[in-house]
Every structure is written in C-alpha cells, then in structure tokens.
Amino acid sequence: MAAPIGQPRVRLPASAKAGEIIEIRTLISHVMETGNRRDQEGKTIPRDIIKRFVAKFDGQEVFAMDLATAISANPYIAFPFKVEKAGSFEFTWTNDAGEERKSTAELKLA
Amino acid sequence: MAVVTTLPRAAGAQMQAATAEAVRKATGGKEPQEGRVTLRLPPIAENGNTVPITVTVDSPMTAADHVKTVWIFADKNPTPDVATFHFTPALGRAQADTRMRLGQTQDVIAVAQMSDGSFYMARTEVKVTIGGCGG
Amino acid sequence: AAAGAAHAQDRPSQEALLRFAPLGQVTLVHVTDLHAQLVPMHFREATLNVGVGEARGQVPHLTGEALLAQYRIAAGTPMAHALTNLDFERLARAYGPMGGLDRIVTLIKAIRAERPGNTIVLDGGDTLQGSWTSLQSRGADMVEALRALTAEATTGHWEFTYGAERVKELVAAMPCPFLAGNVQDNEWNEDVFEHTKTFERGGVKVAVIGQAFPYTPIANPRWLIPDWSFGIKEEALAKRVQAAREEGAQLVVLLSHNGFDVDRKLAARVPGIDVILTGHTHDALPEPLKVGDTLLVASGCHGKFISRLDLRVEGGRVAEFRHALIPVFAGSIRPDAETAALVRKLRAPHAAELARVVGRTESLLTRRGNLNGTMDDMICAALMRQRDAEVALSPGFRWGYSLLPGSDITAEDVWAHTAITYPAAYRMTMKGEQIKLILEDVADNLFNPDPYYQQGGDMVRVGGLGWTLDVAAPAGQRVQDLTLLRTGQPLEAAREYSVAGWASVNEGTEGPPIWEVVMRHLSEGPVRVEPNRHLRLKGA
Numbered sequence: 001m002a003a004p005i006g007q008p009r010v011r012l013p014a015s016a017k018a019g020e021i022i023e024i025r026t027l028i029s030h031v032m033e034t035g036n037r038r039d040q041e042g043k044t045i046p047r048d049i050i051k052r053f054v055a056k057f058d059g060q061e062v063f064a065m066d067l068a069t070a071i072s073a074n075p076y077i078a079f080p081f082k083v084e085k086a087g088s089f090e091f092t093w094t095n096d097a098g099e100e101r102k103s104t105a106e107l108k109l110a
Numbered sequence: 111m112a113v114v115t116t117l118p119r120a121a122g123a124q125m126q127a128a129t130a131e132a133v134r135k136a137t138g139g140k141e142p143q144e145g146r147v148t149l150r151l152p153p154i155a156e157n158g159n160t161v162p163i164t165v166t167v168d169s170p171m172t173a174a175d176h177v178k179t180v181w182i183f184a185d186k187n188p189t190p191d192v193a194t195f196h197f198t199p200a201l202g203r204a205q206a207d208t209r210m211r212l213g214q215t216q217d218v219i220a221v222a223q224m225s226d227g228s229f230y231m232a233r234t235e236v237k238v239t240i241g242g243c244g245g
Numbered sequence: 246a247a248a249g250a251a252h253a254q255d256r257p258s259q260e261a262l263l264r265f266a267p268l269g270q271v272t273l274v275h276v277t278d279l280h281a282q283l284v285p286m287h288f289r290e291a292t293l294n295v296g297v298g299e300a301r302g303q304v305p306h307l308t309g310e311a312l313l314a315q316y317r318i319a320a321g322t323p324m325a326h327a328l329t330n331l332d333f334e335r336l337a338r339a340y341g342p343m344g345g346l347d348r349i350v351t352l353i354k355a356i357r358a359e360r361p362g363n364t365i366v367l368d369g370g371d372t373l374q375g376s377w378t379s380l381q382s383r384g385a386d387m388v389e390a391l392r393a394l395t396a397e398a399t400t401g402h403w404e405f406t407y408g409a410e411r412v413k414e415l416v417a418a419m420p421c422p423f424l425a426g427n428v429q430d431n432e433w434n435e436d437v438f439e440h441t442k443t444f445e446r447g448g449v450k451v452a453v454i455g456q457a458f459p460y461t462p463i464a465n466p467r468w469l470i471p472d473w474s475f476g477i478k479e480e481a482l483a484k485r486v487q488a489a490r491e492e493g494a495q496l497v498v499l500l501s502h503n504g505f506d507v508d509r510k511l512a513a514r515v516p517g518i519d520v521i522l523t524g525h526t527h528d529a530l531p532e533p534l535k536v537g538d539t540l541l542v543a544s545g546c547h548g549k550f551i552s553r554l555d556l557r558v559e560g561g562r563v564a565e566f567r568h569a570l571i572p573v574f575a576g577s578i579r580p581d582a583e584t585a586a587l588v589r590k591l592r593a594p595h596a597a598e599l600a601r602v603v604g605r606t607e608s609l610l611t612r613r614g615n616l617n618g619t620m621d622d623m624i625c626a627a628l629m630r631q632r633d634a635e636v637a638l639s640p641g642f643r644w645g646y647s648l649l650p651g652s653d654i655t656a657e658d659v660w661a662h663t664a665i666t667y668p669a670a671y672r673m674t675m676k677g678e679q680i681k682l683i684l685e686d687v688a689d690n691l692f693n694p695d696p697y698y699q700q701g702g703d704m705v706r707v708g709g710l711g712w713t714l715d716v717a718a719p720a721g722q723r724v725q726d727l728t729l730l731r732t733g734q735p736l737e738a739a740r741e742y743s744v745a746g747w748a749s750v751n752e753g754t755e756g757p758p759i760w761e762v763v764m765r766h767l768s769e770g771p772v773r774v775e776p777n778r779h780l781r782l783k784g785a
C-alpha cells in the first residue's frame with residue numbers, strides 16, 4: 001500500500017498584469033521514502049516517492065519536474081510563469097505506484 | 111564506487127565517479143561549459159533533510175532560444191540524482207526552486223541543456239555541519 | 246610613564262566622554278550584545294582573535310599592542326584598558342568596572358538632549374540572554390531594559406533560544422520593532438518579522454533594515470525554532486535596500502547581527518548600504534571601517550561601549566561623518582536615577598541568590614578569545630571532575646565577564662557564563678575520531694577563509710586534551726597532535742573516551758544544569774587556573 005499523498009496546496013498571486021512574470025509555489029505532503037531506511041526489525045523500507053510533477057496552463061504543459069529520492073519530504077516546487085492571458089492551471093503529482101493527485105487554479109488578469 | 115575521476119576540462123574540480131557518469135549520461139557525453147547557470151544554496155545547511163535550492167539559467171526563453179532541461183546532482187549522496195526540471199518559453203524565466211536532502215558536506219551540481227543543444231554547468235559547495243557553539 | 250601609574254582620576258569625566266562636535270542631520274547611537282548585563286562588570290578583551298583569508302591581520306582581528314598601534318592609543322590609558330587585554334588586572338583595579346544600564350542611559354539621555362530631532366538609538370541584539378534574571382524572566386527583564394534605553398529598533402540571535410512562542414510574546418511586548426529580514430517560515434518562505442523601519446531625522450528619511458544572526462538554527466538548537474529558516478540571504482537584502490531607496494530613503498542603515506567579517510563581505514557585494522551597525526562577534530573599533538561607500542561600526546559588548554555616529558547626508562549619500570566609540574566607565578558616569586531604580590526592581594526577586602558566594606578564585610578568570618580562557622578551563626575541570634570524564638567540551642561562547650584574582654565567585658558570576666535554556670551537562674562516550682570531527686567542524690565554522698561560512702563564536706573549549714590548531718590548514722586538517730593529557734598518549738581514533746560537556750544543540754540531552762556542576766566544583770575550595778599551555782596555534 002503506497003504512502004499517503006496529502007492534499008496539494010498551491011499559491012499564486014490573486015491577479016496579475018499581462019507581461020508580468022509571477023511565481024507559482026506548490027506543496028504536497030508526502031513522506032518521500034528513499035528506500036535506504038530500515039524499520040525496527042532491520043527490514044528495508046521500500047522506496048515510495050512522488051516521482052513526477054506536471055504543470056499545464058489551458059491544457060498546455062508549461063513546466064515539469066522529475067523527482068529523485070533526494071527530494072525532501074513534503075515536496076516544495078516553485079517556478080515562474082509569464083502572464084499573457086487569463087486561464088486555468090492544472091497541476092498533477094504522480095507517485096511511484098502511478099497514483100495521481102491533481103489541483104487546479106485560476107489565473108485572473110488585473 | 112567512490113573512485114574519483116576528473117571530468118573533461120570544463121568540470122575542473124573532481125567529482126565522484128557516479129556523478130561524473132550521471133553528468134555524461136545527461137549531456138550524451140558532450141562537454142558542459144561554465145557560465146549562464148546560477149545555483150543559490152545556503153553556504154551552511156540548517157538541516158540536511160531540507161536544503162533549499164534555487165537554480166536560474168540566463169536565457170531569453172524565446173521559442174528560438176530557451177532552456178530545455180536542468181539536471182541537479184548531489185556529488186556525495188548515496189545516488190547523485192536529485193531532480194530534473196523541464197522548462198518551456200511560457201515561463202518567461204528559467205528558474206526553479208525545490209528542497210533536497212544532503213547527507214554530508216558536498217558539491218551540488220546543475221547541468222542545463224539549451225534549445226540549441228549546448229550544455230552549461232555550475233557547482234557550489236554546501237556544508238552540512240554538526241552545529242553548536244553559538245558564538 | 247602612562248603605562249606606569251594609572252589612577253581613577255586618569256579616567257575621562259562624564260563631560261569628556263560626551264564631548265562631541267555635532268555634525269549633520271542624523272545621529273545614530275548603537276549598543277549591542279549587552280547579554281543581559283544590567284550592572285557594571287570587568288570584561289577582558291581577547292588575547293587571540295585570528296583573522297583568515299582576506300581578514301588576516303585586518304581589523305577587527307587585532308589585539309593587544311597591534312590594536313593600540315593601529316589606532317595610536319597609548320598603553321596603560323583608560324581606552325587601552327577598555328580595548329585590550331594588556332595589563333588587565335592592574336588597570337581594571339585602577340579604572341574600575343565598565344557598563345551598567347543606568348550609566349548607558351545617562352549617556353543616551355545626554356545625546357538625545359543635545360540632538361533631540363536627530364537621534365536614533367539602535368540595539369544590535371543578543372540583549373535578552375546572558376544573566377540569571379533574564380533566564381528566570383525568559384527575557385522579560387531585558388524588554389524593560391530596551392524601554393529604558395529608548396531603543397528604536399533591535400534584532401536578535403540568542404533571543405531565539407527562548408523558543409519561537411516566547412520570541413513572539415517578547416517581540417509583542419518590545420517598545421520597538423524587532424527587525425529580522427532574513428527569517429522566513431520554512432513552509433512557504435514568508436517573512437516572520439518586520440524587516441525595515443523608516444525614520445525622519447533632521448529632515449532626512451532614514452531606513453533601518455534588520456538582520457538576525459544567519460546561523461541561529463545551526464549554532465543554537467533548531468528544535469527551539471523548528472519552523473523558521475535563517476541565512477544571510479544577500480539577494481533579498483539587496484532588494485530591500487533598493488526598495489527603501491525607491492521609497493525615498495536618503496540614508497540606509499543595516500542593523501546587523503551577522504558578525505563583522507560577514508558584514509565586511511556583504512558591504513562589498515550589496516550596493517546602497519550607507520552604514521552597517523555590526524554585532525555578534527563582540528568587536529569594538531575606535532573608528533568605523535570604510536568598505537566602498539559603506540561605514541562599518543563595531544560597538545563591543547556587555548555595555549562596555551556605545552557608538553555615536555553623526556552623519557551629514559546630501560543627495561542620498563553620506564557627505565561627511567563623525568564617530569566616537571564611547572567607553573562606559575561606570576565610575577565616571579552619574580547613574581540615571583530612574584534606570585538605577587529599574588535595575589534594582591528587576592534584580593530584587595533574585596537578589597539573595599545572585600549575591601550568594603559559591604567559591605573563590607586566586608587567578609584571573611576570563612573566557613573571550615579564540616582558544617581556552619581560564620574560565621573555560623575551570624568549567625572543563627568541573628565537568629571532568631564532577632562528571633568523572635577523561636575529556637570535557639565547553640562551548641566557545643564570547644559572552645560572560647571576567648573575574649579578578651582574589652575575588653569571591655557569586656552564583657551570579659557562574660550564571661553569567663552558563664545562563665542558557667539548554668544547560669544540560671551531558672556525559673557520554675565518544676570515539677577519538679568523533680572528538681576530532683567535532684573540533685574540526687567547529688574550527689571550520691571559525692577559520693573558513695570565506696566569511697559567509699563563518700559563524701562567529703570562538704573555538705570549542707576542550708578539557709583533558711592538548712593539541713595544535715593550524716588555522717590556515719584546509720577543513721578537516723586544522724586539528725593536529727591530539728594528546729590525552731592524563732596519559733600523555735596520542736588520542737586514538739577508534740578508542741572510546743568518556744566525555745562530559747554542555748550546551749548540546751540536540752533535543753532531549755540529559756544531565757544536571759551546568760551551573761550546578763560548576764558550583765559543586767567551586768564548593769571544594771578556591772580555584773587557581775593558569776593560562777592553558779597545552780594548546781598551540783599555527784598559521785595565524
């Protein structure tokens with residue numbers, strides 16, 4: 001049974017002007033089990049991480065990240081975005097078992 | 111495994127074999143040049159489990175000239191791979207932030223691939239200390 | 246001759262200490278690293294204060310004769326005594342103790358009276374920790390002290406060791422903003438404290454930006470402030486300096502607890518800072534150091550000095566400045582009555598405990614300095630004897646005043662060197678290689694050639710071992726010829742040694758509070774500690 005994937009959280013400015021570059025900040029709670037740890041009985045705890053993050057704007061992939069086991073627990077991922085028109089973002093996190101967690105956010109023009 | 115080899119001239123300082131291999135895989139054997147890539151890392155990590163990293167690549171991020179991919183490696187972690195960022199011109203600036211685990215004092219390395227196929231690299235040391243002795 | 250006879254009457258009068266030809270629109274008054282010292286005391290400056298890399302042989306890494314020569318100060322004079330370790334015992338008895346909140350307030354009130362619309366009083370942090378009364382009141386007593394000082398902004402380092410919740414309570418109670426632009430929450434990287442406070446003085450808009458000690462979560466227990474991240478954060482600071490300028494500031498002052506060498510590097514890299522009021526490394530400089538267009542001011546510690554800096558500002562630049570490092574000779578300054586009453590009130594609940602005699606010293610006990618001081622060797626002896634250990638580790642804190650030979654040691658004196666919120670005196674076994682690793686780790690915090698890797702503080706004090714410290718060697722190779730003094734044999738990497746220490750930054754460390762261990766040791770009879778000759782320094 002894969003480690004629980006928490007509720008994703010995203011922060012971007014409430015509104016932005018065309019031509020402005022905003023910062024999009026995301027967090028999702030997850031233990032990011034490296035596969036190098038052992039439990040009390042000395043058994044190796046299998047690797048279980050969020051391995052892929054994709055950000056789409058109006059259905060178009062604008063940013064993606066492949067995560068390795070060195071990424072900290074509760075992965076934090078932030079990246080810029082050049083505002084040209086209003087639209088909607090879709091963020092997807094995928095773990096080793098292929099389970100997904102999605103989140104959407106609206107971008108409004110000031 | 112921890113045989114230290116020297117990468118081609120551009121790499122300068124030495125790297126663990128696994129890291130050198132990972133860089134070679136990323137660049138398809140091409141030689142990364144110095145410059146254009148900036149790594150913002152704390153000189154001394156407050157907590158080896160969550161070390162904030164910002165990577166920035168100098169690029170106009172136009173369709174014709176932009177950053178495609180940035181690989182992050184930690185030279186002395188159990189495995190060097192940390193993350194791979196995939197950029198598009200829509201970002202307007204080639205930058206990404208995340209938080210990573212460092213097991214000991216080591217160099218963090220960023221390799222960037224441009225849309226014209228060229229590669230650039232930067233490396234910075236992060237100290238992971240025992241702490242104490244409050245000054 | 247000056248080095249010969251030294252008498253109280255050679256001490257400058259209050260009027261002489263305050264004599265200053267006013268200049269320009271703005272007067273900055275800076276005091277820092279009080280370490281909760283409300284009453285006058287003696288504080289001997291370092292014998293060893295080694296600089297590395299660019300700082301080698303540069304201020305503030307000058308001590309003794311070299312420092313006097315640099316600033317053309319005659320030996321044996323009051324200022325020579327205030328600034329150096331030379332002839333300390335004789336001059337301390339002649340010129341008397343320094344500091345005292347009621348004396349500092351007298352000086353500040355006089356400067357404010359002379360320059361009512363021009364003065365800004367700024368406190369550089371490490372104010373709320375360092376005494377029994379501040380430990381018992383968890384900083385509340387020193388919030389009253391900040392009010393008495395009429396401080397208009399402060400920042401912090403040891404304040405954080407009261408824990409995040411207490412810091413929030415203290416900041417809410419403070420009479421002035423607590424400025425710390427380099428502290429963010431480690432979830433969303435958002436500011437935890439204010440960073441900038443703007444003033445209008447003599448028609449000039451002054452922006453004061455605060456910087457807390459960047460390595461607090463490393464040098465002090467992170468578990469006390471688990472959700473906050475620090476760091477130098479140079480880019481963020483540069484943006485704030487620029488923002489202050491764009492909002493009309495004609496003078497930008499950094500109220501910094503970075504440490505002098507960090508600020509020297511910062512001044513060369515971050516444009517637009519006119520003045521850096523430095524703190525944390527406890528340096529006192531008779532003149533500001535100019536780095537590019539930035540003036541670095543260093544105002545010492547424990548209330549020994551206040552700095553006054555008058556500035557004439559034109560076109561958003563400092564056209565002219567005048568500076569004085571004012572030594573606070575307690576005997577020369579009329580105590581401010583109101584503040585003297587406040588100090589008595591703050592100390593009253595603990596007066597009997599503070600005055601309790603717990604021992605006696607036949608020799609000078611002092612801590613400040615790169616390597617073991619005699620106070621450190623006494624604490625290490627107490628740890629080894631009372632906790633039955635072969636080796637002792639005591640932190641290289643730069644706070645804690647000096648005790649003259651032939652004086653009683655009171656409980657207050659012991660607490661002035663041990664009053665921290667994580668005082669457990671642990672006892673454990675460590676392999677020789679682990680001990681060396683700790684020494685090398687601390688050595689690199691102090692002697693890394695790049696200031697941004699330095700954390701201030703002095704070398705960890707070690708009891709039971711002799712060794713050589715090569716400050717110029719690379720990290721991991723500075724600590725050489727480690728010898729167990731008890732046997733005279735080299736320290737063996739693989740062998741286990743019993744180690745007693747205190748002030749571990751790890752949560753859940755167990756053991757009696759260090760002051761109990763020291764007091765039990767002192768109760769066994771007078772102590773006599775000669776300067777440590779088992780430590781050799783190379784590469785300075």
Ligand SMILES: [Mn+2]
Pocket residue numbers: 245278280371525526527546643644
């Ligand atoms: Mn201090």
Ligand SMILES: [Mn+2]
Pocket residue numbers: 245371402403458502524525526
């Ligand atoms: Mn400090």
